[in-house]
Amino acid sequence: MKTSVNSASFAVAKKSRVPLAEIDVRGAEAAQQLGRILPASTGRSLRASTFNSAL
Amino acid sequence: MTGPLVPFREIVLKVHSRCDLACDHCYIYESADQSWRTRPKTISDEAIHQTALRLAEHAGTHALPSVSVILHGGEPLLAGPARLRRVCEELTEAVGPVAELDLRIHTNGLQLSPRYLDLFDEFNVRVGISLDGDQAANDRHRRFADGRTSHPLVLRAVDLLRQDRYAHLNLGLLCTIDVENDPLAVYDALLDLDPPRIDFLLPHATWDEPPHRPSGSPTAYADWILAVYDRWQDQGRPVPVRLFESVLSTLNGGPSLTESLGLAPTDLVVVETDGTLEQVDSLKTAYEGAAATGFDVFHHAFDEVAAHPGVRARQLGLAGVSETCRACPVVRSCGGGLYTHRYRDGSFDHESVYCTDLEALVRGIETRTPAALPASDNGELADAQQELTRTLLARLQADLAGRGGERWDEAWALALLVDERSDEGLDGVLGHPYARSWLLGCLDALREGRPPELDTLGSCVAAAAVRGGLEMAVPVTYTDGMLHLPTLGTLRIAGPGTSGRAELLVAGKEFSVAGTGTDWQPLRRIGCDGAPDLALDDLDPYRDSFGAPPHARLGTAEAEEWSRRFAGVWGRLRQELPAVAEEAEAWLTTVTPLAAGEPAAGRHGPGALGIAADVLTVEGLARGVRRARLRALVEVTDLYAQDGAWLYTAGWAAGPVTVSELLAGVHERAVLGAYSVEIRQALQLLDRAPELTVSGKSLVADLWKEWGAASRLTEKRP
Numbered sequence: 001m002k003t004s005v006n007s008a009s010f011a012v013a014k015k016s017r018v019p020l021a022e023i024d025v026r027g028a029e030a031a032q033q034l035g036r037i038l039p040a041s042t043g044r045s046l047r048a049s050t051f052n053s054a055l
Numbered sequence: 056m057t058g059p060l061v062p063f064r065e066i067v068l069k070v071h072s073r074c075d076l077a078c079d080h081c082y083i084y085e086s087a088d089q090s091w092r093t094r095p096k097t098i099s100d101e102a103i104h105q106t107a108l109r110l111a112e113h114a115g116t117h118a119l120p121s122v123s124v125i126l127h128g129g130e131p132l133l134a135g136p137a138r139l140r141r142v143c144e145e146l147t148e149a150v151g152p153v154a155e156l157d158l159r160i161h162t163n164g165l166q167l168s169p170r171y172l173d174l175f176d177e178f179n180v181r182v183g184i185s186l187d188g189d190q191a192a193n194d195r196h197r198r199f200a201d202g203r204t205s206h207p208l209v210l211r212a213v214d215l216l217r218q219d220r221y222a223h224l225n226l227g228l229l230c231t232i233d234v235e236n237d238p239l240a241v242y243d244a245l246l247d248l249d250p251p252r253i254d255f256l257l258p259h260a261t262w263d264e265p266p267h268r269p270s271g272s273p274t275a276y277a278d279w280i281l282a283v284y285d286r287w288q289d290q291g292r293p294v295p296v297r298l299f300e301s302v303l304s305t306l307n308g309g310p311s312l313t314e315s316l317g318l319a320p321t322d323l324v325v326v327e328t329d330g331t332l333e334q335v336d337s338l339k340t341a342y343e344g345a346a347a348t349g350f351d352v353f354h355h356a357f358d359e360v361a362a363h364p365g366v367r368a369r370q371l372g373l374a375g376v377s378e379t380c381r382a383c384p385v386v387r388s389c390g391g392g393l394y395t396h397r398y399r400d401g402s403f404d405h406e407s408v409y410c411t412d413l414e415a416l417v418r419g420i421e422t423r424t425p426a427a428l429p430a431s432d433n434g435e436l437a438d439a440q441q442e443l444t445r446t447l448l449a450r451l452q453a454d455l456a457g458r459g460g461e462r463w464d465e466a467w468a469l470a471l472l473v474d475e476r477s478d479e480g481l482d483g484v485l486g487h488p489y490a491r492s493w494l495l496g497c498l499d500a501l502r503e504g505r506p507p508e509l510d511t512l513g514s515c516v517a518a519a520a521v522r523g524g525l526e527m528a529v530p531v532t533y534t535d536g537m538l539h540l541p542t543l544g545t546l547r548i549a550g551p552g553t554s555g556r557a558e559l560l561v562a563g564k565e566f567s568v569a570g571t572g573t574d575w576q577p578l579r580r581i582g583c584d585g586a587p588d589l590a591l592d593d594l595d596p597y598r599d600s601f602g603a604p605p606h607a608r609l610g611t612a613e614a615e616e617w618s619r620r621f622a623g624v625w626g627r628l629r630q631e632l633p634a635v636a637e638e639a640e641a642w643l644t645t646v647t648p649l650a651a652g653e654p655a656a657g658r659h660g661p662g663a664l665g666i667a668a669d670v671l672t673v674e675g676l677a678r679g680v681r682r683a684r685l686r687a688l689v690e691v692t693d694l695y696a697q698d699g700a701w702l703y704t705a706g707w708a709a710g711p712v713t714v715s716e717l718l719a720g721v722h723e724r725a726v727l728g729a730y731s732v733e734i735r736q737a738l739q740l741l742d743r744a745p746e747l748t749v750s751g752k753s754l755v756a757d758l759w760k761e762w763g764a765a766s767r768l769t770e771k772r773p
Contacts, residue, residue, distance in 0.1 A: 010483055010484075010486035010487045010488075010542055010590075010644050010645070010662065017441075017442070017445070017482070018442075018445075019471075019474060019475065020445060020448065020449060020470065020471055020474045020481070021471050021474075023445060023446055023449035025446060025449045025450040025453045026453070030446055030450070032309075033442070033443055033446055033691075034443075034446060034447070034450060036689070036690055036691070036693070037443070037447075037495070037690050038495075038498060039502070048312065049064075049065055049123040049125070049157060049159065050065070050311070050312060050313050050314045050319070050323075051065050051067060051123070051125055051314055051323055052229065052254050052256060052297065052313050052314060052315060053067075053082070053127075053161070053256070053336055053337060
């Protein structure tokens with residue numbers, strides 16, 4: 001038995017979207033994105049040097 | 056002093072205590088502390104060896120992923136290639152197996168030659184060079200003892216470092232500001248050298264030894280820096296400038312990128328040429344012995360220095376700045392300034408001697424920075440949210456790391472296929488608010504060691520294939536006899552209590568599952584005049600994401616009655632609060648009836664509103680859509696940072712509230728016009744809230760306008 005559906009829109013596809021397989025989930029941009037909705041990672045993180053005294 | 060010990064991630068290693076220049080602004084030789092006179096000129100083998108051991112021990116104890124060692128002086132190149140090789144070898148051998156070793160050297164460049172750079176290439180030691188700008192600017196301070204210029208020799212060093220064979224070692228230029236120099240000439244001269252980064256430094260000063268202000272202007276340094284900022288901005292930011300990037304980062308809710316700004320705890324310790332452990336170098340500007348700790352690498356672990364009261368005082372964040380600073384709206388960006396610059400009459404409990412400059416600088420950059428508040432009426436918010444959900448799905452695949460099992464792998468491969476073949480299909484399903492709830496639940500489960508509900512991906516792919524009109528077969532899993540296709544409906548496949556696998560065949564906008572009947576419960580819509588065309592989702596198994604229980608599937612008559620009532624109230628919302636209704640209609644897609652409770656926004660994607668029949672009123676709807684809108688904004692942009700660091704009084708709350716609670720309260724109430732005085736007071740508090748980012752301030756500006764409009768409307772009503 002075939003079922004027919006009327007599918008209303010929940011999102012308009014972005015023309016410039018990154019294909020699912022190519023999304024960089026470990027990059028800085030993704031980290032910032034995900035950091036807003038996922039609990040903070042307790043893992044070890046790299047931190048850039050902040051020292052700046054001239055000689 | 057409370058709080059956990061902050062481990063050191065940066066070690067400044069003094070490899071030579073003398074210098075071949077005689078800069079009159081040098082904080083080592085020209086300031087209050089003259090301890091350099093008693094130090095050995097060159098670091099000893101024992102001090103090198105023991106420093107390496109202590110650092111490896113410290114990195115291991117604290118599981119530090121990386122540590123930076125900055126070779127410093129005096130002038131570190133005066134230590135000579137052999138001594139520097141010894142330093143690099145010992146550090147690499149001891150620290151390399153424990154943590155990533157980031158080796159750097161800060162030099163005046165005079166001695167720099169291929170002999171040094173080949174050594175640095177071997178150990179990946181990156182090189183920062185001090186240069187104060189064009190020749191006139193550089194000659195103002197950076198001269199030899201006999202008065203000769205150092206400028207040509209520094210340029211020669213920079214040229215050498217820019218050669219292809221050494222360019223990967225180039226860290227950039229450090230420029231100490233003198234406001235008597237022409238800021239644009241200085242910047243242009245530095246930019247001409249094509250550095251990978253420029254850092255501008257305020258000359259060290261204290262309230263006892265204030266900075267040079269020839270014009271008398273209290274914002275002379277801010278004006279100088281902002282002149283450079285404007286040129287940099289006009290040029291399209293051709294080079295990273297750490298000072299600017301740091302302020303832009305904190306203004307947008309991120310961390311400070313330099314020790315001289317921001318509230319981040321200090322994580323730096325200095326090892327002198329004799330193995331003595333000292334606090335940050337610039338303290339020498341304050342008074343004789345200011346940087347001393349009484350510890351050394353031969354007798355003490357780095358942890359002992361990390362617990363030293365002087366070090367701890369610079370690790371307290373907001374609690375470590377003066378009372379004046381704690382109440383200042385820009386403190387999150389300036390952090391009270393460099394600790395050294397706060398010194399006055401034997402105490403550091405003051406604002407910075409550069410306070411007026413820092414405030415003008417932060418506010419100056421803030422006014423030049425556009426807000427990144429995505430608009431809901433032009434699709435920006437929806438785009439950002441859709442990208443976020445896609446990233447969550449990709450993150451789930453990455454976190455599973457091949458351990459999702461055959462069913463997941465099969466569904467993932469089909470998801471990629473649908474994503475590639477249909478513009479609308481997968482995004483149409485991922486755009487449904489409860490797809491986000493499912494993904495967040497899976498990631499939670501993985502993190503907590505529970506089994507994630509991975510079979511739902513097959514259902515999503517099946518629904519996406521139907522939506523995209525793709526002809527394909529999709530394996531799906533049914534539970535309790537039911538298969539839910541997100542955004543479409545629920546199909547009964549088998550009797551209650553039965554679970555299993557089936558194959559869903561898609562052809563055009565139709566689908567079938569072998570052996571099943573017609574027990575199809577479609578997702579209904581609110582198809583009544585007066586309301587936008589929204590899904591009435593009382594089916595999705597992940598709709599239980601509001602913090603209040605969802606209503607069970609409504610019967611046909613019940614759903615019609617619910618829809619009529621919703622449409623009636625929405626029609627009144629359009630009349631009474633037209634701006635709220637219009638704004639919500641741009642993004643609202645789904646309404647889920649709740650069994651009871653307040654109108655809610657929960658752990659779902661954008662577009663959903665959960666509301667119970669007993670609060671289905673104009674005010675209830677308005678509050679619900681405003682809560683959902685704020686949540687959607689907070690999920691894709693940083694409106695504030697350090698939530699909870701300050702507390703506020705709100706007229707509607709029994710106790711103190713954080714900035715996020717204050718903002719949420721105002722956002723919900725500003726449009727209603729019924730809380731006029733309370734909202735005005737709260738908006739005034741938000742105007743001075745240090746937590747707010749540029750985007751947060753932009754939202755507050757919008758709220759002032761909405762409050763003004765709502766208040767005027769209320770006054771007109773009888």
